[in-house]
Amino acid sequence: MTQLDLPDNARALLDAVVAISSDIELHTVLDRIVVAACKITGAQYGALGVVGNDRTLVDFVTHGLDDELREKIGDLPRGHGILGLLIDHPEPIRLEHLQQHPRSYGFPANHPPMESFLGVPVRIRGTVFGNLYLTEKDGGQPFTETDEMLVDALATAAGFVIDNARAYARSERRRMWLEASARVTEALQPPVHVDAALRDVAVAACRVAEAVAVAVVQSRDGERTVTAVEGPGTDQVPHVLVALDGTLARCEEQGERLVVPAPEGSSGTVLLVPLRAHLAAAGVLLVLLASDRGALEGEEIELLTSFADQAGLALDRAQAVSDREELLLVADRDRIARDLHDLVIQRLFATGLGLQGASRIAGDEVKARLASAVDDLDVTIRDIRSTIFELQHAHSGSLRADLRGVVKEYVPTLGFTPLVRTTGPLDSAVTRELADQVLAVLREALSNVARHARADAAVVEVEATAQELMLTVTDNGTGLPERRDESGLRNVRRRASEHGGAARLLPEEPHGTRLEWVVPLG
Template sequence: MEGLSSDARALLNAVAAMSSDLELDKVLRRIVESACELTGAQFGALGVIGDHDDLSAFITHGVDDAGRAAIGDAPRGRGILGLLIHHPGPLRLAHLQEHPASFGFPANHPPMTSFLGVPVLVRGVAYGNLYLTEKADRAEFTEQDQMLVEALASAAGVVVQNARAYALSERQRTWLEATSRLDQALRPGASVHEALDLVAVAARIVSRSPTVAVLHTGPDGKPAVLSTEGREAERADEVVTIAADAVRAAFAGDRPDPVPLADERLAVAVPIRAELFGPTVLVVELDPRQERGMLSSDLDMLASFGDQASLALDRARAVADREQLAIVSDRDRIARDLHDLVIQRLFATGLQLQGVRGQVLSPVVAERIDSTVADLDTTIRDIRSTIFALQQRGSTSLRAQVTGLALEYERVLGFAPAVRTSGPIDTGVPDDIGDHLLAALREALSNAARHAHPATVTVEISCDAREVTLVVTDDGVGIPAGCRESGLRNLRTRAADLGGQLDLVPAQPRGTILRLAVPVAR
């Protein structure tokens, strides 16, 4: 840089210094520091102009943290500072207190006399203002200082524009990565809570929000907070309550304006228009001061994230529905084959055996044929129970609950009880009677495990148009004479309350048969 004046070299060094970083906050601080070094100013600041012609950020140089804390809140753009906001242009004063627009200083503010203010323009639009005070040796800022700072501010506008473009591209990249990870994490079959938890986590990571809430419409049709995220997640209900109108608008599919909260924060309600998943709204708390100039882009990216999340949720639900449909179709095919092929063949075999039975003279052979026919009848009933289970779509059917309850006692008994069902168990038994049957079955299995010590237990439930019958048979030690009834007394009371009857008889050659019959129409 030989041949250049000292001022030119200083300006080039200042431009190089503030261009050495792409992080916006660091760039803004380097601009202030470079302006102070270039002019010999003791104090400097850069005020970023907000959406309401005030200062949304105020970056200072020359005042330490203790001094800033003693002064109090950062200026909002009144007095001389506001003059440059409404009339952007260079302003140089020897005594700023003597200017008519001077507003004075707050308590604990350092004394300042000389002043130089220059706007920073980004693409011709005022982004902020450079404020410099207290030139060294109590001198006034010169016209040369003004020219240097104007040149620095012009270069600063380009540097700020590059930093903002870089920050925006990084934010967009982060949002895209989060959306991609969300799409990959939403595995088919994920529950509503699992899916909404993933949405909340992704939104919290990319928005850096202290509070994220995801609301979903429940079975009663009312929206409820199902997932929260963030270091201040406990405030989710409070934020949702304040933004209640925006949340209702988002549930209606609109994109409402941000709702102001305390400390200049904003609550944003984002609709997630998932057709298969159901109405969902994402509520995110934003602090515009942390990401200067990024609010508008963040709002757009949040809306885009909501659309992408809806596609991911619908895709996961569609894949899960397709897999469930394949399972249901396969079950229907198996049930149809069992009914049309297996049962018919077994029934035909039984008829043939019964036809042969009349031609058999040996009592031993006849007895074996009768026994085989009885086994075939039992097998047919078991297959029909399996067909009913295969055709049952839900997991809360009475048939499924009886099977599940029997399997619970496998660890207690040391074996799994055999379960046989017949008739329209899932459609012919009212829910309240089904609950009583399950309670009675639990009591019967508990008694068998505690007192009978059986080697086998059989559970049979049958239903017709008149009554449902529960029969529990074990081959244990039986009921000793004179034993005190406690659980059995409860069962008898339960049967009487339902208008039914409980019978307890010995099994042959050993064991006990418990039979509970209850009318299905009372």
């Protein structure tokens, strides 16, 4: 028998098998299966319901209903009534009058009337993937045994086609996760910009997982911060963080991957995956999935976890590179500090001794000049020693560094760079609370210089002794005005008196102003 001599229904079945085999995208394949089943049976309406792990319908592909009608009907069925009967007992079902069956659940509002019904399970390697539902055969006739046989044969072929489409989808998903991991690793190559790399992590995870939002949450100084966020639903992330605070802590502390329902006010599912890092700040990758997206399959969760582990390794590598660069910088600073101490200071000290010896055989005028030069050398030596200390103790908790940081902030406003001199054990003798007061007073003093002094030079001196801490800010400006608003100076005095000290504003010769702020050290 040639293909031309085949019966119409057999030819229709072959055409349907060819049609459903011509695509590898899963949702397109499902749609083709429903259309083919309707065509070979003459059904007006058809659907393929995908059965989830909880034995409910997690996807529902329809044919015969336009978009407007689907919107009027509302939520897709979950598997009650006759649909649920086919889930519980996966065997073909033919009904002449759908509504008369004892398991009939009825139809929602705006649903078209349906009488005849044919349902056939679709299996993949012996496991039920979903069910084909067909209703309203042409002419109001019931579905026949031949229709059931044809649809059953189509369902068998569809199982192989769906299996191939799912295998292709898995391989594509795996390829996308591997590409995302490679991009993150590349982004964390030196020179490293960790914040930008973490954003790449969020962008890649959001795109591949088709998520509503993805956030990288890290714990810094005991507080959780969102380091990077991506997705159309980023506005939901703060609410999710607050609602799942305890779950986030469990994920961080135990390194446990968690899948939880989205909190009230957000719909869908939240997947929490630990970012396992040992050198860098550890964190959690928060993935918010839409309710209609469907649950992540086990393999996809494993791929996302592998991606997070790869990101954690890349972060550790970036942190190691950063630590190495900082160590090299510290070593270079130590070398510079040693050279300054062993060479420069010793030479200056020797020069000063030579000048003092020469002054004993010089005249009065030369003596005065030599004495002035020796004093300048003493100041220079003190400044160099301060610089050496800065180089050896450059860290965020250093009062010396903070003082220079404040001065640097005011350079654009002042129009010049004030000279900074520090003496004594500032970082060990001054408490953090008192250091904050010193920085506040310095800001007030520099603000006054910028607003009122009309100066082009200033000196900031901070000295710590066993008994007291003294801050002096001197400028070469116009001096003290006759009428002035002392609200800022009042705050400076109050800060001093609260610590048992005092503040004075004095004229500086030949012109300018000097602020002295002194407090005792306990």
